[in-house]
Amino acid sequence: MTEETLHFRVQALRRVAERGVATAAIRQILAGGDAVVAFPEEGERIVLGWAGGCPLHVQAADQAGATLVLSVYEPQARSWTGGFRWRAGG
Numbered sequence: 001m002t003e004e005t006l007h008f009r010v011q012a013l014r015r016v017a018e019r020g021v022a023t024a025a026i027r028q029i030l031a032g033g034d035a036v037v038a039f040p041e042e043g044e045r046i047v048l049g050w051a052g053g054c055p056l057h058v059q060a061a062d063q064a065g066a067t068l069v070l071s072v073y074e075p076q077a078r079s080w081t082g083g084f085r086w087r088a089g090g
Contacts, residue, residue: 005066006030012059015072025051026069029058036085044070048084055084 006027008016016026029049036057037046044061059071075084 006069007066008069009071012069012072019051019054019056019072019074021051021056021072025049025056026058026072029056030060030067030069033058034085037087048075057084 006023015021016023029047029051033047033049035045036048039045042061043063044059047058047060049056049058055075057071057073057075058069061068061070077084079088080086081088
């Protein structure tokens, strides 16, 4: 992924702005975070990373030479286990 190939859906951009997460942090999560869920049929994944000491999940898809950020959210402890790596009950 390079600087010019990262695009955001409006929802993801709103979440990033609400949380004050820098685009550089999103890039770092996508480049070096842990892929915790994969949706190979859609070419999507959820990547776990940390920003400002808080866990973040970044849902992204690779499309036509670009990475599209679909959603950015703070995972809820009741829904995830193993340091936010596995879905609880799944």
